[in-house]
Amino acid sequence: MTTLLFDGSFPGLLTAIFEVYEYKLNDVRLATADSNPVLFGEQREVVTDASKAKRVWQGIGNCISGEARHQLYQAYLSELDTMPQTLLAYFQYAFFKQTNVHEDFSHPAVLTVHQTVRKVYREKHRMEAFVRFSETTDGLFYAVVEPDFDVLPLIAEHFEKRYADQRWVIYDCRRKYGIFYDLSSVQVVEMNFSPDMLQGKDASAAWNEKEAGFQHLWQQYFNSVNIASRKNTALHIRHMPLRYWKYLPEKQPAGTGMAG
Known part of the structure; x- marks a missing residue:
């Protein structure tokens, strides 16, 4: 397994997803630099690249709606440790299907993103109220x-x-x-x-x-x-x-x- 360590930012995450495709990585794990280190496998540090991040963001925009794309950002803001890996799986599924998969809840990553976005939205609403x-x-x-x-x-x-x-x-x-x-x-x-x-x-x-x-x-x-x-x-x-x-x-x- 190859672990790609990024800086925790959203552009950093998108850059890591770009490198999954750039280096044709199959067995890959995305994690922030401060995550628990893995004992086995290769580790690579991802340097955030705005141009790579933009290409991935534009690419997913060709597969899903603008609202669904915004939900990916909302899911990222949950800061869940497992979310980078979930988002990678979502991107891979969307790129493979080349269709708007945001309501295909039969896929684990799509369902997890949907459930997480609901929690983040509730917190957003509460902050606006309180x-x-x-x-x-x-x-x-x-x-x-x-x-x-x-x-x-x-x-x-x-x-x-x-x-x-x-x-x-x-x-x-x-x-x-x-x-x-x-x-x-x-x-x-x-x-x-x-x-x-x-x-x-x-x-x-x-x-x-x-x-x-x-x-x-x-x-x-x-x-x-x-x-x-x-x-x-x-x-x-x-x-x-x-x-x-x-x-x-x-x-x-x-x-x-x-x-x-």
């Missing part, structure tokens, strides 16, 4: 999130349209990067927050003077619309999982700020 911004002293609105999947690339357009008149940044504290909107475009940024800032211990020091009041209003509003006699905790958690609560001001104890 992101809460706080305003800093310099007028920047920021939010900290910790999604199960790498969905920042998928939610950027939603927030750019919805908050087009203000500067904002959404930071993924699990993956250590964020998306920043500067009133003209969204850019990927890397930032170093202190552990205390991420845990909400000193976040209020950067707030706009009105922010504490806004967060208190959030808490009051949530308490006022909550009907104790109709409380259904199980249903509530199903729609708003506990893992999101630490980033929601309405879920913080009265008089405290949002963690994040």
Whole structure:
């Protein structure tokens, strides 16, 4: 078996798929450079090549619809260890059939991609619903999130349209990067927050003077619309999982700020 090690990026994955065909590799495994090493077989390091990646991406676009192709990218954002191998199998099947195979659930790779995309889409939808911004002293609105999947690339357009008149940044504290909107475009940024800032211990020091009041209003509003006699905790958690609560001001104890 030949293991192709790529840098973990989507262009890197596409480059690795290109090299599977370029070198006519049959028994091949795709893995990121930080994956567990294999004891047997040959290992090759893949150098990401934009031109090779583009050819593969255009090639799969000739076989499947634009929507199905976007779903391949969504599946990649799941960051599952097995996804590179699954996507390779999907590409190979699509190239072999030369037809739109995205609904051929009899093929294991197609079914896995479909199931994974549904999970990623749910996480995307939840992020769009649960992101809460706080305003800093310099007028920047920021939010900290910790999604199960790498969905920042998928939610950027939603927030750019919805908050087009203000500067904002959404930071993924699990993956250590964020998306920043500067009133003209969204850019990927890397930032170093202190552990205390991420845990909400000193976040209020950067707030706009009105922010504490806004967060208190959030808490009051949530308490006022909550009907104790109709409380259904199980249903509530199903729609708003506990893992999101630490980033929601309405879920913080009265008089405290949002963690994040």
